[in-house]
Amino acid sequence: MAINVIMPKLGMAMKEGTVSVWNKKVGDSVQKGELIASINSEKIEKEIESPGEGVLLEIAVEEGQGVPPGTPIAYIGQPNETIVKKEAREEAAASISAEPKRQNPEIKRQEKADSPATLPAAVEKVRISPVARKMAAQANLDIQNLTGTGPGGRITKEDVQKALETKSQISRQEPAVLTQYESPALTEQPSRPLSGMRKVIAERMHRSLLNTAQLTINMKADITELKTLQAQSAQSVQRRIGAKLTLTDFIARAVVLSLQEHPVMNSTLLENSIRESENVHLGMAVALENGLVVPVIKHAESLSLSQLSAAIRTVADRAREGKLSSEEMKGSTFTVTNLGAYGVEHFTPILNPPESGILGIGATEDQPVYKGEQLERRTILPLSLTFDHRIVDGAPAAAFLKTIKQYLEDPFAILV
Amino acid sequence: METIAVIGGGPAGYVAAITAAQQGKEVILIDQAALGGTCLNKGCMPTKTLLQSAEVLGKIQHAEEFGVSVSSAEPVINWEKVQQRKNSIKDQLVSGIQYLMKKNQVTVISGNARFLTANTLRIDENSGSERFIDFESCIIAAGAEPAELPFAQFDGEWLLHSGQAMELKTIPKTLLIVGGGVIGCEFASIYSRFGTKVTMIEMADQLLPGEDTDIAAVLEERLRTDGVEVHTSASLKKLEAHTKTAIYEVDGQRVDMSPEKVLVSVGRKPRVTGLGLDDIGIVTEKARIQANEYMQTNLPHIFAAGDVTGGIQLAHVAFHEGKVAALNACGRNRKVNYKAAPRCIYTSPEIASVGLTQRQAEQQYGDVLTGEFSFGANGKALILNEPFGKVKVVIDPQYNEVLGISIVGPRATELIGQGTLMLHGELTVDVLEDFIAAHPTLSEAISEAIASTVGQAVHA
Numbered sequence: 047m048a049i050n051v052i053m054p055k056l057g058m059a060m061k062e063g064t065v066s067v068w069n070k071k072v073g074d075s076v077q078k079g080e081l082i083a084s085i086n087s088e089k090i091e092k093e094i095e096s097p098g099e100g101v102l103l104e105i106a107v108e109e110g111q112g113v114p115p116g117t118p119i120a121y122i123g124q125p126n127e128t129i130v131k132k133e134a135r136e137e138a139a140a141s142i143s144a145e146p147k148r149q150n151p152e153i154k155r156q157e158k159a160d161s162p163a164t165l166p167a168a169v170e171k172v173r174i175s176p177v178a179r180k181m182a183a184q185a186n187l188d189i190q191n192l193t194g195t196g197p198g199g200r201i202t203k204e205d206v207q208k209a210l211e212t213k214s215q216i217s218r219q220e221p222a223v224l225t226q227y228e229s230p231a232l233t234e235q236p237s238r239p240l241s242g243m244r245k246v247i248a249e250r251m252h253r254s255l256l257n258t259a260q261l262t263i264n265m266k267a268d269i270t271e272l273k274t275l276q277a278q279s280a281q282s283v284q285r286r287i288g289a290k291l292t293l294t295d296f297i298a299r300a301v302v303l304s305l306q307e308h309p310v311m312n313s314t315l316l317e318n319s320i321r322e323s324e325n326v327h328l329g330m331a332v333a334l335e336n337g338l339v340v341p342v343i344k345h346a347e348s349l350s351l352s353q354l355s356a357a358i359r360t361v362a363d364r365a366r367e368g369k370l371s372s373e374e375m376k377g378s379t380f381t382v383t384n385l386g387a388y389g390v391e392h393f394t395p396i397l398n399p400p401e402s403g404i405l406g407i408g409a410t411e412d413q414p415v416y417k418g419e420q421l422e423r424r425t426i427l428p429l430s431l432t433f434d435h436r437i438v439d440g441a442p443a444a445a446f447l448k449t450i451k452q453y454l455e456d457p458f459a460i461l462v
Numbered sequence: 463m464e465t466i467a468v469i470g471g472g473p474a475g476y477v478a479a480i481t482a483a484q485q486g487k488e489v490i491l492i493d494q495a496a497l498g499g500t501c502l503n504k505g506c507m508p509t510k511t512l513l514q515s516a517e518v519l520g521k522i523q524h525a526e527e528f529g530v531s532v533s534s535a536e537p538v539i540n541w542e543k544v545q546q547r548k549n550s551i552k553d554q555l556v557s558g559i560q561y562l563m564k565k566n567q568v569t570v571i572s573g574n575a576r577f578l579t580a581n582t583l584r585i586d587e588n589s590g591s592e593r594f595i596d597f598e599s600c601i602i603a604a605g606a607e608p609a610e611l612p613f614a615q616f617d618g619e620w621l622l623h624s625g626q627a628m629e630l631k632t633i634p635k636t637l638l639i640v641g642g643g644v645i646g647c648e649f650a651s652i653y654s655r656f657g658t659k660v661t662m663i664e665m666a667d668q669l670l671p672g673e674d675t676d677i678a679a680v681l682e683e684r685l686r687t688d689g690v691e692v693h694t695s696a697s698l699k700k701l702e703a704h705t706k707t708a709i710y711e712v713d714g715q716r717v718d719m720s721p722e723k724v725l726v727s728v729g730r731k732p733r734v735t736g737l738g739l740d741d742i743g744i745v746t747e748k749a750r751i752q753a754n755e756y757m758q759t760n761l762p763h764i765f766a767a768g769d770v771t772g773g774i775q776l777a778h779v780a781f782h783e784g785k786v787a788a789l790n791a792c793g794r795n796r797k798v799n800y801k802a803a804p805r806c807i808y809t810s811p812e813i814a815s816v817g818l819t820q821r822q823a824e825q826q827y828g829d830v831l832t833g834e835f836s837f838g839a840n841g842k843a844l845i846l847n848e849p850f851g852k853v854k855v856v857i858d859p860q861y862n863e864v865l866g867i868s869i870v871g872p873r874a875t876e877l878i879g880q881g882t883l884m885l886h887g888e889l890t891v892d893v894l895e896d897f898i899a900a901h902p903t904l905s906e907a908i909s910e911a912i913a914s915t916v917g918q919a920v921h922a
Contacts, residue, residue: 175887175888175889176863176887176888176889176890176892176893177861177863177888177889177890178888180861180863180890181861184860184861202888203863203888
């Protein structure tokens with residue numbers, strides 16, 4: 047009987063996976079364990095190994111097409127074999143239902159280890175009726191975004207129906223708007239589907255701008271002394287920990303210390319309640335060739351500067367290699383993003399919901415600065431803080447940014 | 463303190479009063495008769511008491527089948543005692559409501575209320591005096607009364623409404639029931655088992671026109687077995703009180719009869735007259751008060767709940783509406799939800815349903831899946847000597863949501879609670895897959911019917 051190749055479930059939250067490339071054509075023979083395709087989901091790219099030996103009988107999911115995990119994407123068997131798809135579907139269904147069971151104990155343990163106020167636990171629990179859950183899943187509707195009107199805020203069938211109506215109204219309107227601005231030349235250009243990581247980024251960023259009251263304030267920090275400290279200590283640091291402390295490491299540490307002094311900036315807004323997290327789970331945005339990921343350094347407040355530095359290096363490497371698990375990208379309470387390498391000064395980072403703040407780091411520049419009556423050459427670092435005005439007002443946000451500035455300008459405070 | 467006036471002390475009214483009082487309002491409740499409304503005094507409770515007496519009689523009559531021999535020749539109905547029992551249960555329940563009113567500090571006034579202005583009620587007290595009550599909000603829960611045929615007025619002697627039919631001095635030899643709805647069927651069940659020769663006529667082509675044909679058919683068959691003459695697609699031609707003559711037509715045949723009593727049960731009409739609704743501009747439509755999903759009339763501070771709105775005329779729906787109305791009158795923002803309101807018919811066998819009937823589901827969803835399980839295959843029903851009827855479950859084919867459950871058979875009105883829970887929770891069949899029903903119980907029939915919607919019943 048034909049073996050079916052199934053879209054794997056990469057993490058609990060995965061709703062859809064897209065086949066990015068097929069390495070084989072129908073009729074090609076494949077070995078067990080051979081890499082036959084690569085798929086991408088949200089923020090992960092993964093190679094698919096052939097589950098058995100034989101001939102690729104059928105490709106059920108074409109490149110660029112997204113399907114829910116558990117869906118058969120191809121069939122492998124003997125040449126001229128007929129494919130019994132009904133059974134394949136059942137097996138697939140069984141494998142989906144089996145998956146969460148296996149994962150459950152592990153996740154529970156993780157939740158216990160985290161403080162109860164941390165994000166993953168809060169996000170997982172959505173009160174929703176069984177039929178509403180099914181309807182949302184079939185319509186590919188993110189239940190995290192739905193507002194429940196049932197008892198205790200439970201999401202009901204009616205809520206999903208309403209959301210679907212709104213969605214179809216929006217999608218009905220869209221084509222009209224597009225055709226209005228679409229030039230004939232543009233339609234002839236090749237297009238690529240919005241899928242995988244791009245789709246996730248598109249949805250999250252759009253949702254962030256739609257659902258929050260975010261604004262950005264700017265400040266400049268004089269990091270001349272920090273640079274000096276970094277240069278002077280470089281050799282001994284290299285000797286002791288076998289690596290360099292980067293400017294990012296110092297900034298990350300300054301952010302962690304400042305968050306502990308200003309816990310309101312370390313809070314999340316979920317379902318009409320603001321939660322200040324005691325722990326700092328620091329998201330570090332990492333640019334990739336085809337997108338952007340935000341690995342999370344859990345309990346950053348418990349790490350020393352050198353430990354933090356090592357943690358940042360590790361997650362950044364794993365991100366670039368595409369090895370991050372979805373668990374490693376969840377639950378951040380604050381995010382740092384750095385465009386300094388590209389020469390950007392101030393910018394307006396977009397919040398990573400449900401967080402209340404994100405700090406943008408710009409490019410350092412040496413500038414003449416008056417120190418008393420004297421002009422001095424100083425290294426200036428532009429800082430851009432985006433915050434959610436629903437949670438934090440301007441003054442406390444500015445005070446937080448000022449604390450970061452003070453740490454950066456008095457680098458010994460970072461070390462202590 | 464803000465004053466909320468409640469007109470009517472039935473299920474909608476007294477629940478509204480208690481709810482508003484719990485929200486810290488000063489509540490004044492006005493009713494012209496005993497608290498508890500139709501439900502306690504002339505409806506649900508007294509009929510069920512009579513039914514229970516009939517039930518006991520039936521049990522004794524069938525005792526031999528259980529291997530129990532009763533020595534006396536025939537069990538005898540002591541009608542006076544049956545009536546006494548009914549009345550004492552009623553009195554006990556009414557005093558229970560009186561206690562609740564006192565406990566929640568609701569002022570109860572006996573009398574007739576009429577709107578003088580949109581913020582003032584004039585009360586003609588039963589004691590003869592009159593008084594005026596200013597209110598911030600008002601909840602109208604005046605209820606409904608039996609509808610009359612235009613050509614035949616109730617006389618309380620020969621031509622009866624349901625309230626009168628339960629107060630008869632003796633058990634009639636013959637009874638004609640006009641209207642095969644819930645009330646007609648319940649009275650047919652009661653009196654046929656007390657030995658009355660009952661004839662029923664219904665205009666529609668089935669009894670209980672709101673329920674599915676296959677469900678109503680089970681009851682119809684049982685009523686016939688119990689000696690009731692049932693005529694559907696029949697039309698009443700004449701009711702003449704002074705000659706005690708009734709004429710109806712069925713299958714093109716004209717039938718003359720002279721029943722000892724006639725019960726007319728052709729529906730209940732909302733009590734909208736005498737309240738001064740027009741004087742303050744409350745909109746009524748088709749002789750019922752129009753209320754929105756917040757139970758609000760066209761005047762935002764005046765609400766209506768229960769039978770007076772002409773919606774689903776069931777006491778538990780009235781409880782729900784009364785509560786919703788009161789919460790909204792107290793500034794909350796609550797909508798009514800009828801999705802999981804069970805419908806119970808206390809006949810023999812009982813019928814209970816919740817959600818959509820198969821007919822309604824097909825209209826809304828097109829093709830639906832159904833699952834059935836017969837009480838004939840249920841062990842507990844056999845033990846009870848009542849292996850009649852069935853459970854029917856209707857689910858939608860896309861998500862397999864339970865859309866409706868209909869039960870006809872023993873204890874149907876108790877069993878339906880499980881269906882109500884399923885509808886209320888918007889459960890789907892897969893969620894119920896591993897549901898364990900106790901054994902041996904009638905409930906097993908529900909689990910089996912659910913399983914058979916997806917072809918997985920075990921004992922069918």
